[in-house]
Amino acid sequence: MLTKFQPNQTYSLTALNGRRSNGRATESDIQDLISQGAASIAEKDADIKAFTAQIPLADVGRMSDQPLLGLPVGVKDIIDTSELPTQNGSVIYEGHQPRSDAAIVRLVKRAGGQVTHKTVTTEFAFLQPNKTRNPQNLNHTPGGSSSGSAAAVASGMLPFAIGTQTGGSIIRPAAYCGTFGFKPSFDALPTVGTKTFSWSLDTLGLYAPSVPDMHLFWSALMHSKAPLRTPYKPLTLGILQPNVWDEASADAQEAIAKATEVWVSKGFNAANVAWTDLYSQAFDAHKTIHDYEGYRALAWEMDVHPDKLSPVLMECLEEGSTVTRTAYLEAQQIAARARRSLASTQNTVDIIITPSAPDVAPETLNSTGTSIFNRFLTLMGLPCIHLPAYQTESALPIGFQLVGKSHQDDTLLSVANDLWEAL
Amino acid sequence: MLTKFQPNQTYSLTALNGRRSNGRATESDIQDLISQGAASIAEKDADIKAFTAQIPLADVGRMSDQPLLGLPVGVKDIIDTSELPTQNGSVIYEGHQPRSDAAIVRLVKRAGGQVTHKTVTTEFAFLQPNKTRNPQNLNHTPGGSSSGSAAAVASGMLPFAIGTQTGGSIIRPAAYCGTFGFKPSFDALPTVGTKTFSWSLDTLGLYAPSVPDMHLFWSALMHSKAPLRTPYKPLTLGILQPNVWDEASADAQEAIAKATEVWVSKGFNAANVAWTDLYSQAFDAHKTIHDYEGYRALAWEMDVHPDKLSPVLMECLEEGSTVTRTAYLEAQQIAARARRSLASTQNTVDIIITPSAPDVAPETLNSTGTSIFNRFLTLMGLPCIHLPAYQTESALPIGFQLVGKSHQDDTLLSVANDLWEAL
Numbered sequence: 069m070l071t072k073f074q075p076n077q078t079y080s081l082t083a084l085n086g087r088r089s090n091g092r093a094t095e096s097d098i099q100d101l102i103s104q105g106a107a108s109i110a111e112k113d114a115d116i117k118a119f120t121a122q123i124p125l126a127d128v129g130r131m132s133d134q135p136l137l138g139l140p141v142g143v144k145d146i147i148d149t150s151e152l153p154t155q156n157g158s159v160i161y162e163g164h165q166p167r168s169d170a171a172i173v174r175l176v177k178r179a180g181g182q183v184t185h186k187t188v189t190t191e192f193a194f195l196q197p198n199k200t201r202n203p204q205n206l207n208h209t210p211g212g213s214s215s216g217s218a219a220a221v222a223s224g225m226l227p228f229a230i231g232t233q234t235g236g237s238i239i240r241p242a243a244y245c246g247t248f249g250f251k252p253s254f255d256a257l258p259t260v261g262t263k264t265f266s267w268s269l270d271t272l273g274l275y276a277p278s279v280p281d282m283h284l285f286w287s288a289l290m291h292s293k294a295p296l297r298t299p300y301k302p303l304t305l306g307i308l309q310p311n312v313w314d315e316a317s318a319d320a321q322e323a324i325a326k327a328t329e330v331w332v333s334k335g336f337n338a339a340n341v342a343w344t345d346l347y348s349q350a351f352d353a354h355k356t357i358h359d360y361e362g363y364r365a366l367a368w369e370m371d372v373h374p375d376k377l378s379p380v381l382m383e384c385l386e387e388g389s390t391v392t393r394t395a396y397l398e399a400q401q402i403a404a405r406a407r408r409s410l411a412s413t414q415n416t417v418d419i420i421i422t423p424s425a426p427d428v429a430p431e432t433l434n435s436t437g438t439s440i441f442n443r444f445l446t447l448m449g450l451p452c453i454h455l456p457a458y459q460t461e462s463a464l465p466i467g468f469q470l471v472g473k474s475h476q477d478d479t480l481l482s483v484a485n486d487l488w489e490a491l
Numbered sequence: 492m493l494t495k496f497q498p499n500q501t502y503s504l505t506a507l508n509g510r511r512s513n514g515r516a517t518e519s520d521i522q523d524l525i526s527q528g529a530a531s532i533a534e535k536d537a538d539i540k541a542f543t544a545q546i547p548l549a550d551v552g553r554m555s556d557q558p559l560l561g562l563p564v565g566v567k568d569i570i571d572t573s574e575l576p577t578q579n580g581s582v583i584y585e586g587h588q589p590r591s592d593a594a595i596v597r598l599v600k601r602a603g604g605q606v607t608h609k610t611v612t613t614e615f616a617f618l619q620p621n622k623t624r625n626p627q628n629l630n631h632t633p634g635g636s637s638s639g640s641a642a643a644v645a646s647g648m649l650p651f652a653i654g655t656q657t658g659g660s661i662i663r664p665a666a667y668c669g670t671f672g673f674k675p676s677f678d679a680l681p682t683v684g685t686k687t688f689s690w691s692l693d694t695l696g697l698y699a700p701s702v703p704d705m706h707l708f709w710s711a712l713m714h715s716k717a718p719l720r721t722p723y724k725p726l727t728l729g730i731l732q733p734n735v736w737d738e739a740s741a742d743a744q745e746a747i748a749k750a751t752e753v754w755v756s757k758g759f760n761a762a763n764v765a766w767t768d769l770y771s772q773a774f775d776a777h778k779t780i781h782d783y784e785g786y787r788a789l790a791w792e793m794d795v796h797p798d799k800l801s802p803v804l805m806e807c808l809e810e811g812s813t814v815t816r817t818a819y820l821e822a823q824q825i826a827a828r829a830r831r832s833l834a835s836t837q838n839t840v841d842i843i844i845t846p847s848a849p850d851v852a853p854e855t856l857n858s859t860g861t862s863i864f865n866r867f868l869t870l871m872g873l874p875c876i877h878l879p880a881y882q883t884e885s886a887l888p889i890g891f892q893l894v895g896k897s898h899q900d901d902t903l904l905s906v907a908n909d910l911w912e913a914l
Contacts, residue, residue, distance in 0.1 A: 150791065164590055174790030260690065260788045264683040290816055365683045367597030368573065393713055397898055475820055 070322050070458035072491070073465045075246050075277060076203075079105050079227040081139060082280035095131040098138060101227070102128060105140065108225045115206055116223055117199040118216040120145045121152045121186040134180025135288035141176050142185035142220050142229035144213075146193050146263035149173055149183060156263050157189040157198050157213075160373045170261025172230060172272055172289075179288035185226060187216030190436060192366060193232055193265055196378035197436050204246050204464055208429040211241035212436030214249075214273070221275040222247035228285050229275040234265050234358065236425070236442025238273030239469055242454040244429035244437065246465030250274045250282050253475045254449030257289065266361040268400070269354070269446055279485040282453070286481065294478040296485045303483065305331050306341035306417030308471070311348045312440045317427035319460050323468050324421055327457060330490050331421075341413055341420060347444060350406035353399035354443040360396040363388025403447050410448055411474065419483045420471035424454045428464035445469075451477045453484045457491050493745050493881035495914070496888045498669050498700060499626075502528050502650040504562060505703035518554040521561060524650070525551060528563065531648045538629055539646055540622040541639040543568045544575045544609040557603025558711035564599050565608035565643050565652035567636075569616050569686035572596055572606060579686050580612040580621050580636075583796045593684025595653060595695055595712075602711035608649060610639030613859060615789060616655055616688055619801035620859050627669050627887055631852040634664035635859030637672075637696070644698040645670035651708050652698040657688050657781065659848070659865025661696030662892055665877040667852035667860065669888030673697045673705050676898045677872030680712065689784040691823070692777070692869055702908040705876070709904065717901040719908045726906065728754050729764035729840030731894070734771045735863045740850035742883050746891050747844055750880060753913050754844075764836055764843060770867060773829035776822035777866040783819040786811025826870050833871055834897065842906045843894035847877045851887035868892075874900045876907045880914050 077083065084093045084101060093101075106125045113119060125140060132138040143149065146156050148166035150173075155161040173183050188200040193213035200215035202208040203223035210219045214231025218241030221229050231238050233251045242249025250273055257272035264270055274289075276282040283296050307328060313321075328338050363370070363385050369377060370385045377385070414420070423441045430437055445452050451472040456465045470487070472480030500506065507516045507524060516524075529548045536542060548563060555561040571577050571589035573596075578584040596606050611623040616636035623638035625631040626646035633642045637654025641664030644652050654661050656674045665672025673696055680695035687693055697712075699705040706719050730751060736744075751761050786793070786808050792800060793808045800808070837843070846864045853860055868875050874895040879888045893910070895903030 150795075161590065167584065167587055168791040169795075171787045171790050174794055175787065177794070178790070255690070258690065258784070258787045260687040261791075267678070267681065267683065292816065361681070364594045364598065364681045367594050367601070368591040368684075371597055371600070372573075372592075393715065 069461060070319060070326060070466065073246060073456050073459040075248070075456045076222060076224040077277045078224040080277045080281050081137065081227055082278060082284055093137060098131045102140065105225060105227065108223065112203065112223050112225060116201055116203050116219050118187055118220040118225060119185050120155060120188055120216070123152065123184045125184060128182050128184060132180030134178070135284060136176070136179045136181035139181060139227050140184035141181040142187040142217055142226045143173060143183055144217050144231045145186045145189045146232065147172060147230065148261040149186065152186050154186065157191045157193070158376065160369055160376045168261065171258040172262065175289045181228065185220065187220055187229055189213050190215065191378055191381055192263060193234060193237060194384065195380050195436060197433060201433065202245055202429050204429070208431050208464065209244060209433060209436050211244035211429060213237040214241050215436065217275050218242050218245040218247060218249060221277055227277065227281065231273050231275065232262060233271045233273050233442065233446055234269045235446060236439030239424045239442050239452055239454045240437055240439060242275065242456065243424035243465070243467055246456040248276055248279060248282050248456065249454040250286065251452045252286065252477050253451045256475065256477060264365040266358045266365065268357050268361060271446060279481060279488050283481045283485065286477065292478065297482045298486055299483065302336045303418040304337040304339060304416065306339055306413070306420045308341045308343065308420050308422040310343050310422065310441065310444060311351055315426045315440060316423045319466050320423045320425070320427055323458050323466050324423060327421060327468055327487065327491065331487060334490055339417060341417060344409065346402070346406050346409055349402045350447055351444045353402045354447045356391055356395055356399035357403070357447070359384055359388035360391040407448055414473050419480065421468055422471065424467060424469040428460055428466050445471060450474055451480045453480060455484060455488055492884060493742060493749060493889065496669060496879050496882040498671070498879045499645060499647040500700045501647040503700045503704050504560065504650055505701065505707055516560060521554045525563065528648060528650065531646065535626065535646050535648060539624055539626050539642050541610055541643040541648060542608050543578060543611055543639070546575065546607045548607060551605050551607060555603030557601070558707060559599070559602045559604035562604055562650050563607035564604040565610040565640055565649045566596060566606055567640050567654045568609045568612045569655065570595060570653065571684040572609065575609050577609065580614045580616070581799065583792055583799045591684065594681040595685065598712045604651065608643065610643055610652055612636050613638065614801055614804055615686060616657060616660060617807065618803050618859060620856060624856065625668055625852050631854050631887065632667060632856060632859050634667035634852060636660040637664050638859065640698050641665050641668040641670060641672060644700060650700065650704065654696050654698065655685060656694050656696050656865065656869055657692045658869060659862030662847045662865050662875055662877045663860055663862060665698065665879065666847035666888070666890055669879040671699050671702060671705050671879065672877040673709065674875045675709070675900050676874045679898065679900060687788040689781045689788065691780050691784060694869060702904060702911050706904045706908065709900065715901065720905045721909055722906065725759045726841040727760040727762060727839065729762055729836070729843045731764045731766065731843050731845040733766050733845065733864065733867060734774055738849045738863060739846045742889050743846045743848070743850055746881050746889050747846060750844060750891055750910065750914065754910060757913055762840060764840060767832065769825070769829050769832055772825045773870055774867045776825045777870045779814055779818055779822035780826070780870070782807055782811035783814040830871055837896050842903065844891055845894065847890060847892040851883055851889050868894060873897055874903045876903060878907060878911055
């Protein structure tokens with residue numbers, strides 16, 4: 069039996085703006101918000117362990133006149149920062165200080181944000197867990213690989229954070245930690261200066277404490293002026309039950325059913341999206357592409373520091389060494405065909421709904437869970453947002469993801485906002 | 492009146508292998524070849540200035556049992572090397588020592604090559620010339636941006652070198668310097684650890700002193716066992732006269748005509764490939780995509796070190812700042828449509844022939860020439876090889892490029908070899 073989950077929304081810029089008559093927070097508002105965030109960090113981070121490095125918030129500059137208004141932003145520790153070490157979650161890069169900022173760091177600064185925190189990542193954004201714990205229950209995994217970014221926003225320690233998804237590393241931590249995670253369309257946010265695992269899959273994504281905050285963050289980075297819009301006609305929700313649907317717990321399936329009920333109660337339509345054999349092939353193609361590219365992208369680490377890689381990563385890279393060029397190109401072709409097929413299906417559904425993860429965060433710190441509900445969508449390159457809608461009887465958050473059309477990220481955010489408000 | 496050009500082929504591994512009865516050079520052969528290359532460097536590089544850093548060849552290890560047999564390889568100075576500085580052709584990165592090797596550096600090492608030389612690049616692989624001179628005539632530009640890589644192989648100083656092409660930076664320097672340049676299909680060689688200008692365009696490419704050497708180099712990097720094959724049936728050559736055809740000199744047009752004549756004399760077919768309006772739109776889309784992505788990829792350099800960028804680069808980045816997301820996505824859609832259209836045309840032609848550059852290398856050191864004959868093909872992501880077939884009355888090399896089908900790089904190399912032998 070699921071009940072409504074209340075995500076931590078104390079660090080919300082849009083809520084703050086909304087309390088001001090001109091819709092714009094004052095400098096003293098912003099300072100108060102930053103102080104409150106600093107207090108959250110002081111109170112919680114000894115347990116949660118979301119950060120690898122930080123610039124003291126006392127040193128954060130004055131309010132910017134750009135949209136992010138000088139607020140702090142956390143970036144995953146596989147993203148190069150010229151003023152903070154970047155250690156990729158690996159002892160190989162202990163104390164490593166990049167010369168320059170990754171592109172996304174500069175986009176944050178151009179948008180008026182301050183990159184103050186490096187957030188914990190699993191080793192090279194793969195599976196080996198790192199030190200972060202789930203803010204909802206410290207004995208449960210926060211998910212990976214963007215563990216620190218998700219946990220920091222879910223716990224109100226930061227208003228915005230950036231992560232990456234190659235399998236399920238934006239959506240899964242959002243689901244496990246109970247916050248909003250948004251994986252935009254592939255290549256919408258530039259990965260230049262971000263440690264590569266798979267150049268066909270790696271996608272930067274965002275965390276924020278609400279859909280309006282997500283929209284504000286996204287719009288600031290994209291220089292977009294498109295507002296959140298209420299749908300002016302009934303939309304069709306496509307329910308996607310993928311090959312791994314049976315792996316979804318009763319709670320995960322109930323979350324989809326409840327959200328669909330709310331959707332339909334608005335007078336909107338819902339229909340099933342057929343899962344085809346081609347999609348199952350694409351699901352498998354993800355691993356072929358992932359491993360082939362990883363074996364090349366992490367070649368220096370594998371060849372020069374094999375003793376410093378975790379067994380789970382080394383196994384993946386060794387599997388990558390056995391993938392032939394022919395198999396890789398075939399996997400890419402399957403992916404391209406599946407993208408075309410799904411795009412054609414999306415002509416008749418406005419938004420897709422599907423589980424974000426098999427269940428709530430597992431009670432373990434030795435695994436970050438599984439990306440089986442995310443891999444296919446990452447390979448498809450479609451925008452996905454996790455909504456932390458419900459909680460289970462054990463008070464752990466569970467939700468679902470909404471999936472938009474390629475490069476129609478703004479529409480996805482608008483529909484997500486509309487549904488969230490109705491829940 | 493063009494005559495046959497004799498490219499410098501003294502540093503040819505396949506020629507050396509061919510002189511041995513088992514088809515395999517001995518260790519002492521390899522040492523002799525390396526010594527001879529070192530002598531070329533000592534004799535010529537004070538004039539040509541192809542290198543930014545090098546490991547003394549005396550320190551090069553023993554013969555490898557992998558295909559590249561321990562020979563030295565030069566890599567463009569926008570490619571990260573853990574044992575040599577990487578300065579991106581910019582004072583901003585003076586003395587910069589990367590922590591790790593780029594993926595392509597490890598692929599060279601895995602294939603048994605030694606990365607001994609960093610080769611001169613223009614500033615961030617854009618237009619601002621650097622110090623390298625054309626080995627055929629020191630008063631002429633070597634082309635850009637892979638100036639040092641092309642000049643080093645063209646002059647017999649290195650047997651193999653690696654460059655990149657975003658506009659025309661593999662093919663043009665090969666044409667101007669008189670050597671073989673190969674831009675493989677987009678993303679065939681991993682750009683991880685290579686300084687990004689445009690993630691949709693940047694393509695790693697190769698230089699070698701002959702088509703068989705190019706094939707050996709390519710096969711070694713790709714773990715491919717496909718041999719060079721003689722066509723077993725008549726092929727069709729597609730002659731592509733792009734929108735900028737009138738910019739091709741009489742010599743450049745004659746090179747195409749002569750090669751086509753040789754092709755037809757083999758009993759093969761030739762036909763014109765229609766240049767369509769969509770291709771002209773794609774030609775323009777190249778700039779939209781290039782500038783939009785450059786403004787983001789080089790954000791740190793632009794924002795933090797604007798005073799250290801050349802005016803020509805700063806102008807490009809500023810233009811990039813004005814490109815809207817809508818214009819960018821539209822340009823990407825035009826590119827996708829043009830790729831599909833050209834692929835459909837390639838169903839009826841086996842190989843395309845088109846100029847590599849408007850003319851021979853211009854007599855200037857203040858410009859690296861123009862990429863007008865390359866941009867469109869870079870955006871199409873198709874494999875291209877330059878063949879240095881002819882020379883003008885002023886003894887400067889001029890040739891043409893052959894263009895293959897997407898990810899049929901081996902076929903392109905086979906056809907190029909067959910044509911080269913017939914010339």
